[in-house]
Amino acid sequence: xxxxxQSPSNKVTEKGKDVELRCDPISGHTxxxxxxxxxxxGLEFLIYFQGNSAPDKSGLPSDRFSxxxxxxxxxxxxxxxxxxxxxxxxxxxSSLAGGPINIQYFxxxxxxxxx
Amino acid sequence: AQKITxxxxxxxxxEKEAVTLDCTYDTSDPSYGLFWYKQPxxxxxIFLIYQGSYDQQNATEGxxxxxxxxxRKSANLVISASQLxxxxxxxxAMRDGQGAQKLVFGQGTRLTINP
Numbered sequence: 001x002x003x004x005x006q007s008p009s010n011k012v013t014e015k016g017k018d019v020e021l022r023c024d025p026i027s028g029h030t031x032x033x034x035x036x037x038x039x040x041x042g043l044e045f046l047i048y049f050q051g052n053s054a055p056d057k058s059g060l061p062s063d064r065f066s067x068x069x070x071x072x073x074x075x076x077x078x079x080x081x082x083x084x085x086x087x088x089x090x091x092x093x094s095s096l097a098g099g100p101i102n103i104q105y106f107x108x109x110x111x112x113x114x115x
Numbered sequence: 116a117q118k119i120t121x122x123x124x125x126x127x128x129x130e131k132e133a134v135t136l137d138c139t140y141d142t143s144d145p146s147y148g149l150f151w152y153k154q155p156x157x158x159x160x161i162f163l164i165y166q167g168s169y170d171q172q173n174a175t176e177g178x179x180x181x182x183x184x185x186x187r188k189s190a191n192l193v194i195s196a197s198q199l200x201x202x203x204x205x206x207x208a209m210r211d212g213q214g215a216q217k218l219v220f221g222q223g224t225r226l227t228i229n230p
Contacts, residue, residue: 031216042119042206042220043160050216059217089158095216101148101167102210104218106160 004107021077025094033093119221136192138207149190154204
């Protein structure tokens, strides 16, 4: 079956503009995660959705960042008034709910460049 | 707070040799999971292997094995018979057992396999 799909693969924007990043999880996966990876760094957790529960937003770096998810399908990460420090690869992952292992499967990411 | 430390920014190994990538972790939670991911130049994160804190045996998946030393809080990845296609970034990650689903990642190790 299809893996996690993210679009666009690359996004170049000007400082101050808003951007929307999209994630299509693996079908049947109820959990969805967003991470940020700055150049040469590990991944930083941003937000986690699980079914109809309130999302875990503890990793969002500022109120310029927000995310939505419709049911158990597509999620959109929105960054308002982009800044140069927002330049990074944004990775989405999905997983099956429950279970002790809960492996997260990742998409290829969206590379965001803020000029 | 959880923390993952990968002390080797880069490793160079001859093809067909075995290689060990180091990972140490810090958590106060007795229940946790440890993961290794591979990130080739294409950018996607590929799940390799998982070790639970209560697992009695070290995890193995094909050429990958995990040298889990709980008392030392280390979870080193061993790749046997390395291949040119193993060249990539490798990330160690941890998830604790208290319901938090996010992964905490280390800074990664860049592995280069020489022919």
